[in-house]
Amino acid sequence: MDLMKVENIRARYDKELIVDDINLTMKSDEFIALLGLNGTGKTTLLKVICGLLKPKSGKCLINGMDIYEFSEKQRAKHISFMPQRHSIVYDTKVLDVVLMGVTPYLGVFESPTKNHREMAYNMLKKMGIEKFAEENFLHLSEGQKQLIIITRNLMQNSEIMLFDEPDSALDFNNRHMVLSKIREVIKNENKSGLITLHDPNMALNYCDKIIVLKDKKKFADFYTTNVDREFLIEVFTKIYGEIEIIKHKEKYLIIK
Numbered sequence: 001m002d003l004m005k006v007e008n009i010r011a012r013y014d015k016e017l018i019v020d021d022i023n024l025t026m027k028s029d030e031f032i033a034l035l036g037l038n039g040t041g042k043t044t045l046l047k048v049i050c051g052l053l054k055p056k057s058g059k060c061l062i063n064g065m066d067i068y069e070f071s072e073k074q075r076a077k078h079i080s081f082m083p084q085r086h087s088i089v090y091d092t093k094v095l096d097v098v099l100m101g102v103t104p105y106l107g108v109f110e111s112p113t114k115n116h117r118e119m120a121y122n123m124l125k126k127m128g129i130e131k132f133a134e135e136n137f138l139h140l141s142e143g144q145k146q147l148i149i150i151t152r153n154l155m156q157n158s159e160i161m162l163f164d165e166p167d168s169a170l171d172f173n174n175r176h177m178v179l180s181k182i183r184e185v186i187k188n189e190n191k192s193g194l195i196t197l198h199d200p201n202m203a204l205n206y207c208d209k210i211i212v213l214k215d216k217k218k219f220a221d222f223y224t225t226n227v228d229r230e231f232l233i234e235v236f237t238k239i240y241g242e243i244e245i246i247k248h249k250e251k252y253l254i255i256k
């Protein structure tokens, strides 16, 4: 089922166009990776899709309605966005950071309930990091903070989940754990995920589809199952230069 249609997006901060005529559809049960070199507009596109940067032209439609016509709270029920950098600068308990995920569901003077706190704790447990629940968020390592922010995003329980390099500070094991947890949530709960990554192997391993940006435009858009080796070489050589591709246990591995 189509959860969001992104149509002909053109976006810029000042005069120069950063994203030029991007179309994509986010379907339920689908995990999409957004690849591209530094500065190709991946974050800018995510900002447009989550409602933070109004595009110069084009539409992001949920059920036929443009997300820029939604209130901020309405939007947050449909779309969660994990930015590259969190903005928490004050002493806060980890459990309270995760609880921020339920904010879109609370009334103006409402606080999270005991039930919400249990849900937040269970979400930390699902990620295997409940031991941090009572710790001060600011005292954690950058990678641990990243895990907590991912947990907060999952707590938000929106059907469209956007992640901007959520694995950048994570160790080898946690990178794989996080990508497989996000995939599991998408598949079990019929959600749709769009994630920016820098490692094409992580994208090939965990995502159903890969979209590559180049020179402000969509350069390639393909499913990762039954993909042809020659096609992968052609696409990734144009992005990363000379590469090799080997196959191991039915999976392709790109080597630079």
Ligand SMILES: Nc1ncnc2c1ncn2[C@@H]1O[C@H](COP(=O)(O)OP(=O)(O)OP(=O)(O)O)[C@@H](O)[C@H]1O
Binding pocket: 013, 014, 018, 036, 037, 038, 039, 040, 041, 042, 043, 044, 045
């Ligand atoms: N707030 C801003 N104001 C003006 N220009 C910006 C702003 N944010 C990004 N840009 C410019 O937009 C272009 C694309 O940036 P963006 O962050 O979208 O790229 P990216 O593909 O996500 O890069 P990276 O992989 O390094 O995170 C860059 O040239 C950048 O300088």
